[in-house]
Each structure stands twice: as structure tokens, then as C-alpha cells.
Amino acid sequence: MKKLLLGFLAILLALSAFTQETAKAADDLTGHAYEAEMRELIKLGVIVGYKDGTIRPNQQVTRAEFAKMVVNSFELGPVTKSASMENAGFVAASTEIAVSFKDVSLEAWYYDSVAAAVNAGIIKGYDDNTFRPNELINREQMSTMVARALKAKGVVIDITETKALDFTDGATIRDDHKDDVRILSHLGIITGNHDKTFKPKDGSTRWMVAVVMLRAKAQLVPPKNLEFQVSSITEDKTTVLKQFDDFAAAKEYAQKTSKAQVVERSNQILWMKQGIVTTNAFTEIYPTDSLKASTSTFRPYVPSNTEMKFLDSTATTVKIELAGKVGYVSSKVVRVIPQEMLKGQSYYEVSGSSLVHKIFNHSTGSYASTGVIGKAPKEFVSGMKYYSWDGAKFTNASGAKVTESYQYFNVLPLHTATNYTAEDLDKYLKDQFPYYNKVQYDKKWTESPLVGAGKFFKEMEATHKVNALYLMSHAIHESQWGTSKIAQDKNNLFGYGAADGNAYNGAYSYATFRESIEDAAKRINTSYQSPTGSYYNGSILGNKGIGMNVRYASDAFWGEKIAGHMFRTDQYLGSKDVNQHKLGYTTTSPLNFRKDPSTTFSPLYKLDTSEVPVVIRTETTAASGSLWYEVASEDKAYTKAYVHGNYIKMMPVAQ
Template identity: 75%
Template structure:
């Protein structure tokens, strides 16, 4: 059974029973560190306030108050069980007689019946000479003994010899007749020591301290019901159940209003948390609504296992997340919620000289991997600092404050644009930067770069299909491992077409030559991803899971970023002819019509049904009415240019 663990001495609380008045909504308990625990006992009728409406959580406790508290907490009554002779040290008959003989306990006193019940149950004995001292402050070792005897009377019997020895630095100051009881309660984690590892057996205790212990002791006697949902405290390596609930809504409401609770669980699975990260534990589809259905054919983006998602909210069965700036919903069965206190790491970006590197954290293995340099570092980046982003463009620092919005040029470049590089220059890059010289992979020692000579094929497809040759080359490098993969070598397949998970090699398509593979890829990409009428079109950019090819081309959330990184590194090696060659903007609304001139005199030549699509801005122009229009590179490849009203375009902030 999980218990709350505190680093200070927890001792028992005896609350006043002078009145039936209950706590008010705002009283001297409101805002107290242990308000929730005391109010829980108030709901059980164990704790009551004073005549003036106060609760006085810091007041010290008397022996009479404590006796009544124990009787009510453990629900002793007229038929209360008696402790055994062996454990209590006296018989029920003897204790009943002793009740009437206490010289300082009188029938007209408010505590008379409770003391009689406690004596009858074998919980208290009193002092020599038949006195009880009801108004004396009870000390900690006495309280431990009363609770230990109460547990015994309720059938919770612990063999002291099987419990750890006490290790308090002042254990020797505990009276011998109390040591076993302190040891039992310490073993059950009902009491713990002070921060300095002392017990201070002769000290008194305040009411709030006892509330904590009474709840723990009640858990031993009345274990929490097997309710479906739990509100839990979170530490670095575990969760600790604080309270059980019938419904998720009740547990979430309790957690939201309790500073000591950070999560809601069911069967040890975290369903909701105040703050943290979601990480997929399986192939995961992301739906537009919490019904987990795609209405009207809306596409469901998908990601592989171990993908970080921004946690927004949750129900008992779904989790609301953000991926690449887009909000969606996933089944709680396919994600793991990791509260902030339990995080062992998080993916981040950092500057490497003037460039930027992405370090991706795997929450399953606890390790980092890097995709290498992926582009220019924003000028706001400081060397040695970590920056965080859910879309690769809006960056925050460790405290969550926004630092900058800065997009990577090649990741947001519309790919109907042509590269500045010739076939020979592309081959030069393939020759110069081949990473496997004199290494043996897939049964072959590589002394030459297998893709050298394909530059002319990439340029040919650029001209024929209006697809950037630098991109095609980078895509082929990424998917084929620079042409050395077994599929590339045995089947001339540079783009992995047909290579499904689980049977990649056998299902991969075969081609007669690299050129055939490149042309098949160019044809498929052009038709499906690069024109507004394509079945998978979300903008003709590499992008991410929010925009571009990456939405629907690959499950890897950073597929677009990785290929853009290849383009950036190739461009840097070959002379930086392409970086920031074009001015880029993006659309702000959808659907949005693009026209043949700067007017609405003619029907649109194409319509974009998705907002946030990057466009190449060629020129600005003014319509006859003075309105600003932009001439852009056409997304419909039947046209070279198109016009769009300036109200619907914003400039894309790029890393410079």
C-alpha cells in the first residue's frame, strides 16, 4: 500500500470535541500546508472546530483530546475489541474497572465515555495511583503506544522482531515500555523522524501533525476501497497514491486543487498530469477530435513509438496533445505521460558555432541521438544553452519563456524551385562527403561512393517534374544511407518504396537502375505531394507533422528536418548558392484562391485548402485599387507564377 512519505516527525493529533461546529469555507485552516488532510478527517467526523469557528491546526494536544481522537478514528464503540493480554499487558475486565477508578476522570466530563472506551479496548492504562492526567499534553512516545495498541485491537498485529531496529539518534531516550510501539509505527511508516533523524519522544505535537498520522493509521485498518482512479503525488522515481475516487472527473478535480498532487492514475498508468511530456509507446495516429474519429475524411497524422508530444490535457481514455504546432487527440493506450518531476531528459536544440543541432531524447531508453547540423542557428541562440521547440521554429528557454520564432530555409522551401547546382556539383558533394570510405557495410568494403554519377538524373527530374534536384539527392541519401543499404544495392531502390515495416527487404520494389528508381520517386512525389490536387498535398515543402510532405510521407516526426539538414550541409559544402535564395512567406487562411493576375477578374487557377503553406514570393504589385498583391511561384506546376492578395500572406521569419 502506498503511503505519503514526509521528512519530518509525524505524531498524533487530538482534536477538540467541545463543539459540533464544522469548519467554515474560509477559516484559520484555509491555506495551511496540511489543510486537505485535516479537512478529510473533518469530513469523517473525527475532527471538529471550536465554538468560535476556529480549527487551530497548530494547537498542542492533550491526553483527553487524543484519547477521543483515537476512539473516533479507529471507530471503537460499545462493542470495541479488546487488546490481547500478551499485547496490551492487561485484561479487558481489569481495564474496565480501572476506568471507574481514575481519580481525575469524572462522569460529567466530555471525555469520560471516550476514555472508558479506550480503556476497555486496551488502548490506555493511565498513571500509577489511578490517575490519567486528561489535561496534560500527551508526548510522542505515549501517542505511539496508544496508536500501536489501537491497531492491535483492530487485528493489525505486527511481529516486532521482524521489523527494522530503530535508528533515531535519540532512540536511547525512548522509555523501554514504548520502544516496541515506536518501532512498529516506524516500520508501517505511520511515523517518521525529524529532519535531523531524532524522534524527541518527550515532545508534544500539534494538531496538523496528528491528522497526517491518523490518515495513515486508518489506511492500515480501513484500506482504501478498490476505486478505479487515484490522485497521486509524484517524485523523481515513483508515484504515491494520495486518494482514491470513483470517477476520473473527481480525481482530476481533486488533483487540480491540491498542491501536493500532480497526477491522476488508473492501475498504475498516469492518465492526467499537471505538467509534463507525452511520449508514444507504439505507432500512434493523431485524430482531430477526442472521439478519435476522422470526420469527413480528415487525415490522421501518424508517428512512430518514442515520439515526444506536448501534453495539453486528458480524459480517462484520450490525451490532448500538440505536435508541430497542431492540436490533436490520441488514445491513452498508446502514449506514456511523463510528469515533469519524472523526466530524465527532453529533446532540445543548441547552437554549434553558427549552426543548429537537434538532440532527440528517447524516453524509453533514456538516451540522446543527434541528427547533426540541420541549419542555421538563430542569432538569439547562446552557445551552451538548450532551447526547446514543438515545431522546430518557435523556441523557448529552460524556464519556458519564448526566445524567438525562426524557421529553417530548406525545411520551408517550396520544392518546385530549382537548385543553383549543376549535375557535376551534386556529384562532387556525393564524392567528397561519402561517409563510408574503407568501411565494410552490407558485406562490401566501400572504396568509392556508389551515388556518384546520379547528379544528372536528379537534374533531369528537376527539369521534367519541377522538383528541386538538391532535395531529390538529399532524400535519396537519407533513405538509402548514401546508396549503401542492402535494398539500394540489391534492388537499386534509393527511396525505400514498398519497404514496409516488418518485411522491408522482401517487400521493397526492385528497379533496373538508379535512374529508374529516381524517376519513379519523382513521379510519385510530384503527383501526390507537390501539387494542390495531390491526394497527400499539405504544401510542397518538406515541413513537419503540421505542414508539408512530412505530414503524410513518413511517420518520423523529424523526417522533413533531417532531409532539410542534408540540403543545408550540401549547400554549405558547395558554396551556399541556395540558402535564402528566395523570399518566403506563408498563407494565413484557408481556403485561399490564387489567380492569374493581381485582380479577381478571372477565376482562380488553384485553391489551397490548408493554411500555413509556405510560398516563394517573387514580387510585390499593386492592383488598380491600390491593394497589395504578391506574385508567387505557382503551386500548380501548369503555371510558373500566381497572384494572391497581400492580406493573406505573412513573411516567414528565417534563421539568418
């Protein structure tokens, strides 16, 4: 069976469930569920509108009207236009064949059509030598006329090679129609109702007949295998509705056709009406659909199985949203997953008063979690699932906005100092070490290898202005609490040099843990926390839209995971750090930061990245009367800086 033929929806849908889908527009066809099929027959000259401009897609079809549609669809007679036919909403045909039915007069608008149908062996009439042109054609009669038209055009089906009818009301089909219904069912031209009935005595509307005609015509002229396919989705499978040799045309058709969900090419979904995108390989996100690199614009990278929001696509690229930022990826490295095919999706939920992120693996179909990552927004309800593309703007399952709430440690500028001492940090490392008396990397652990490093984290905080709680959390995350082979064999706590595919051999070696911590603090200070640093996107952990995570690690939730370590440590040690600073974020770029609340002096520094979180110390009113904020300087050459209040918004942080 040709894939295209399988693509049309069943002609005989459960009529009791059918609702007219006609919008107020230029005609009564615009917006109809089967507008595309009707318009295709109009284009082919099989159907025209009525004199009053209507198409009447839901109007029942008479036997005379159906005869005309069969003759015109299968080109069984020469076609011309007549005024009388236009009154009936069809194109007229002309022929010299005589008709002997006593109820078909020579002057009738349908005379030529009935004559052509008789000549082709499609119409035989009733035993009383009538045709009964104004009766509504029922479904078994329609099946017989279409089956005879196919035979007249050379499509001959051996009934013994077809599947027996399995309609629950098959016994009610008249014997002289049963073989024809069986043939059309075998060809997929009719498939019955959702309740497995055929309802042979029911009438048919114009839109139903249009679908039948198009499916039958496809038997005569098999469609070419064009590059792009518009498809519907049923039971996790795509079914082709129509093919195109141009992506834009295919997309336009899919957008206007209610039963179409996707555009495909060689069984790969390229475009969809609704769904998500997930990567199937290491993927770079580019600022434009040219997929050209630029060091000065948003260009993060992510590993396989990263979820992204679908926005749009072309034949070769997909437009996505990642962590609140718009970007483009090659369609070769992602899966476009329609809503109808989703097996799961990452979500957030409440655990006590804390927030947990459940991350879905689209390859394995399983969920994983790194545990508590922060405070749950006060709007969250236990037992409910919440969704977010950036970890801050949350919606419920229906897509309605619930709240905007950031996790403090994820957006905290890391040039701030922790309130915890070296001894506090060591206490956490000692008390919460998860591998006591467990085998990790072929070694049974009886003590924490990181205990004693607290003084090194605090030393680097004082020397390089890099938060000690963050440094410890980063080391815990990258070295698995100091137990990894790289940490044990090379004293490398941060994985520097450990590129994917050759991690152990590529990893740098250090003489001591302290040397590794110092090297990390220097690199982070220079490259990620300085406004002039090569990877600066704000001195926060952040995500793939802002902060270190944009270019530090491929994992889209690397920043969230380290922030989670910080939160859990803070909780255990007495919550001395959480929400201690008032945070805002910049709203434009470039943005100048100054030595006082005025523009009198040259800027101390400027930020070329917008939406950068800053620590707000105080508010002040300038001589001009405008609001300014004193903030902790992002440039570590200064302790404070001033920025105009018009360019700062308060950051809603989970409390």
C-alpha cells in the first residue's frame, strides 16, 4: 500500500463525533478540517463553489452530484462549464451518450454526467429503470461506483487476494455491494469508523467524498517520491498525507491542515506543530541559521540528550531556545520529537521545602536526578510536575505560567566570599562524604580525601576573590569527592585537560591538591569572572544562557549541579550563605559601570553581556534625582561600582 494512501484520515469517521470546523472567513471552507482536500478538488476542476460563494463542505451529496464527481475525477467524459452546473456547485461535462432512465431528462444539469457514468459501466440504475438522482447517495452505493470507476480505468483487484471485511456491521451491507466495499477497504480508500462500523446506509458529505476521490485517484497516478512529506501522527507512527519537492510548500500545507502534525524527509521529522528537540550528538548552538561560528556571540555547546525548546525549522536547521536564549542547530544532530511521540520530559518537583530536578533520558526512556538543587518556589505544590527551559521560569503541565524564581547559588556572583571557615568546609567534607566504607574506583574508602582542603579553598578565596564554597562544590562535582582516578593519580580536582574521549591521559597532573585548586582559581578568575575574560558571561554558575556554564562545560545542568552542592552544604552548616545578598540583573548591553552615581567620569568597566546578575549593596539618588545602585564590582580591580537604576531589575530568588 502506498504511503501516501495511508496518509489521508479515514473517510468514514464517527459522524456523531464530527464537529464542523468552519471559521468566519472569505468562504465557508476556510478553516475546515478538510479544507486542503476540498481545495485540491477545486483546483482539479472537480468542485466549484455555489453562486452565493459558499462551498458547503458539510452538505450531503446526492446520487446525481456523486455521479458528476466520479466522472470528473476519473476523467470519464469531456469536461466543460455550464451555468446550470455552477448552480449545483460542480463542473459540468458534455457527451452524446443517450440515457434511458425515466427520471433523467435531457435538460437536467446532471444528464451528461449520468450518461458518461452509464457508458463507463459505473451506473446501472434501479430495477424500475430509474436513477433517483436526488436521493442522497449512501456509503455502499458510493463504494460500488468508485470501485467500478477504478475498474474502468484499468485498476483490477482480485477479490480473493483481499482481506475479509471486519466491520462489525458488515452483515448489513447489501450482497451486491460487499465485494466493492471490500476492495475499497483493501486499498485503504475507506477504513470505516472508530467504532469499527461501516454504516453502509448512511449518507456522505462533500468533504467525505472529496477525501474518497483523492484517495481513489492516487491509485490511478501513484505519487512521485518527493523529497518532503507532510504527515499525521497516529499510535506513535507518522502517516504521509501529501508530498512536496519544496520544504516551504510542505510546511505551509502542514500549518494549514488540521490533521497534519509534521514535515518529514526520509522518515526524519524536520518540522512540527508542537514538541521538543533533543540532541543526539555533541552539538554547538549557533547565533544564526547559517551555523557559522562567532566568538563574540551566544554559542554554547551541549552533549547528547539535551532537551531544547522547539521554535521553528528549515530543511537543514532547527531554531531552538536553550536556557532562555534563541539559537540554531543542524537538523543532523538533533531529534525533533512531536508532542504526540513524547515518552517523557524533564521536570521539577517539590521535596519537602526543596526543589528537585528530574532529568529525562530520551535514549533510555528513564529519569535521573542529582538530588536537591535549591529552595522550592513558594507557589509549588507537592505532587505536581513543573517545567522550565531555564530553571527559573516555570509552567505547569498545560503550559500556563506558574512563577519566575531563581536559585540563589546558581545566580550568585562568585567573586563574593562565603561566611564559612576552613574548618566549616572540612566538617562538611568529613561528615557528608558519601563513600565511607564503599568501593570507589577499586579502592575502599575509610576517610574523605578532601578533608583538610578547606584551608586551600579559603586561601584562594582571599587571594583570587573566588568563592570558597563554590570552589569546594566544583571540586566535589568534578572529582567525585576526590575519589576519581584523575584526582587520586594526578591530584587533579577540576578535570583540567581531561577532554572527552581521552580524559585520563589528557588530564593535567599537579603535585598536590592545593596546586590544583590554585590553578583552577586562577583560570576561573581570569577567563570566567573578569569582564574582559575570553569566556565571560557573568561571574555566576548559571546555565547555557548566562554564566560560566555557557562555555565551561557541555552539560546543560553543570551550573545547577554545582549550585546544588553549594545549597546542600549551606543547609548542613546552618544556612549562613543563602539569600545573604540582594541580587539584581542588567537589562541591556553594553552597560557602563562607574566610580560614582554620575556620568562625570569615564566608566570603570563595561559589560558587553546583558542579563548579568549583580550584588546590590545600596540604593542612592543622584544630584539629578535619578536612582542609582551601588553594586559589588564585577571587575576585581575595584570593590564597588555604580550603575543607573534604569538598567537594573531585581532578581526574583526563591526564598
